[in-house]
Structures are given as C-alpha cells and as structure tokens.
Amino acid sequence: MRKRVERVVAASGVRGDVERVERLLGAARERHGADAVVLLGDLSARGEAEEYAGLLRALGEANLPAFYVPGPGDAPLGGYLREAYNAEVVFPFLHGVHGSFAFGPGYVLFAGMGGEVVDGARPEREEERRLRYPAWEAEYRLKVLHELRDYRRVFLLGTPPAHKGFGEAGSQTLAELVKTHSPRVVFVGGAEHIREELGSSLVVSPGALSEGRYAVVGISGREVEPQRL
Template structure:
C-alpha cells in the first residue's frame, strides 16, 4: 500500500446493480487503485434504508478508502443518510462526503455535493435531490479554513464548460474554479477527462453499464475499464 493516494478508481450511477458492484469489487486488485470514488445514483428512486445497507456493505468489501455521494434519485435523502451513518460505524473506511468533506492519505481533502445542482430553483430532498446554486457555494465555503490541502471534489452535476461548448451547472463550474481541486469527479455520459481552469474534470462512466475509470493523480492519466 502506498503511503499516499495516487490512483483513484471511480464510477457513477450504479442504479442498484449489485452484480455490477460485486464485479467492480473483484477487479479492484487488478487496477492498482489506492482509493475508490462512487457517485450516485446508488439506487433508483424510493429505495429503502435496507437497500442502501446491502449496497454499502458490499462496497466496503473493496477494502479501500472510499468516498461517495448520492445522485438525484437517492431520495428521500434521510434514507440514504441514515444507513450511511450506520454502515460507516462498522466500516470507517467508507466516507459519505455529501455536503461535507473528509481527509485522505496524501494528505488530501475530499469534498462533495450530490444530487442535481441547478443555477435557478429551490432545494428539494424528498422526491428528488436538487440543490440551488447558493447551497453549493455555501457548502464549500468552509474549505477556505483548510485551503492549503490539495483537494478532490465529487459532484453528480457536470460543470458548464464554455470553452468546449458543454452544458452543465455554472455554480459547479464556479466552485471548481474558486477552489482549484486537483480533480473533480462528476457523473455524465462517456468516460473522459478535460481541463476546467487548472482542474481536471473526470467523467468515469456508468457502473450500470459496467463502466469505471482509474485516474492517476500524479500523471493525470485516465485508464478506462468495464466489468462486463
């Protein structure tokens, strides 16, 4: 095991596919990854607390420091949060960083905000997870207190990228540009990386399609894979 995290295995949108998650856990040793990132939707809408428990206990079998956030369909959010809190008592290497942050070997700081971030709209956490721009800005405001740590961000929502003509959230783009993380992992179609300011934005692929990616923090190399 490396003393610092270098390679991060990431994926998104498992959508309750426990078979795909089990296969992902099995390929972890082949990837040389030091940490795992998972971006919701963990389950389709209206999953029960026990569903999240089964999912997170299986995820813990990867035996890597793991950082995860919910997607828009992981609602109501208290079902997700309740079981995340319970499972993390038993498996402390799992870290829910939704609206929060955790430290990783490096030392790095890993922060995230799940659900959909909309530039105009109201906060919603019961039928769907949706957060207005001000919430994203406020949640990440605390990072000014730990500004010297290299940062890794997790968002479900892709940032707008005017240079590449890609749509997304202006608020997420502003948070990334303001805090300059080394990398931001986001949900989206395909498996790719791109530069936004001085930060890499990585779309790791959908686990429901078997997709995952491994990002090297030192070399900035993205290797894609599929568990199917």
C-alpha cells in the same frame, strides 16, 4: 495502511447493482492496484434502505478508502443518510461527502455535493422526491475549504460544472467553485466517459457502472484510463 491516495477507481450510476460493485472492487484491488474508490449517484435504483445497505456493506468489506455522493434519484435523502451513517460507524474507510468533506491518506481532501445543483436566484430545493439544490447551497456547504488550503483536493459532484465539453448541462456556480478551489481532479456523474480541463483542474466523468463503464484516474499525474467491466 496506504500512505497516499494516488490511483482511484471511479464510477457513477450504480443504481443498486451490488454484483457490479463487487466486480468493480475486485478489479480495483487485483487489476488496477487502486488506493481508493469513488462512486457518484445514482447509488440506488429505487431509493430503498436495502439497496444502500448492500452497496455500502460491499464497499466496506473491500477494505479500501471509499468516497461517494448521492445522485438526483437517491431520494428521499433521509434513507440514504441513515444507511450511510450506520455503515460508516462499522467501516471506518467509508466516507460520504455530500455537502461535506473527508480526508484520505497523504493529505488528500475529498469534498462533494451530490444530487442536482441548479443555478439561479431562487430555484426550488427538494429532498423527498428528488435531490435538487440551489447552487448557493453548494457554495455555502463547501466554504470551509477556504480554511483547508494545505491539502490536495478532489471533488465529487452529482452535477457537472458548466463546460462546453459536457454539452449544455452543467452549473456555472460549480464551475466557479472549481476555479476557486483548484481541485486536482473533479469527478462528475454521467453515463459516458468524458475527460476535460477546467482551469487547472481535470474533470472526469467515469461513466455509468450500470452500463459496465468506469475509469482509473491518477491523482498526481492526472492520467485517465477508461475501462469496461
């Protein structure tokens, strides 16, 4: 049993490629000595149950703590949630943290919000054709973190927080959430490797696994090592 999560292997944009995920997990165990794995959507290519089931089975059989959120393309949400629940019953190291949180070894709290998060007063909410959420919903779902101040925090976000380093795309509300809760590391979806500082938090886009990109991140020292499969 791992006593603490320190070294994390992370990737986004899996798009249903179980073979790449298995190679990533092999590298996490054998090359990097990872304590946990983080995956950010899109997890599937077509939003089909078989894709989620195969991906989650590969994660579970690796016997590493794994934390993940869906991406905008992982719709409809019901299919993802059903397969995630079934897999997490069988494999206790699996933790979906979409609009929720889970604990890793060593008082490390992983919290997340997948899909696309949109700022504004009344943006459309969508979970059937695309996962799209108003920013206030992310705030509401994660407000429980105010009561869990004794844990080191790691965020998983499908949408990057607003930051000049990520270009024009990004949510100002998520940026404020990061500044409020000061997670040690924030993992965000995106095709390219990006490393930025936001307040006291390190924000990392590990890159798209569909393009062979991933990253190894140290939680305590906040070291980032871009990698290629």
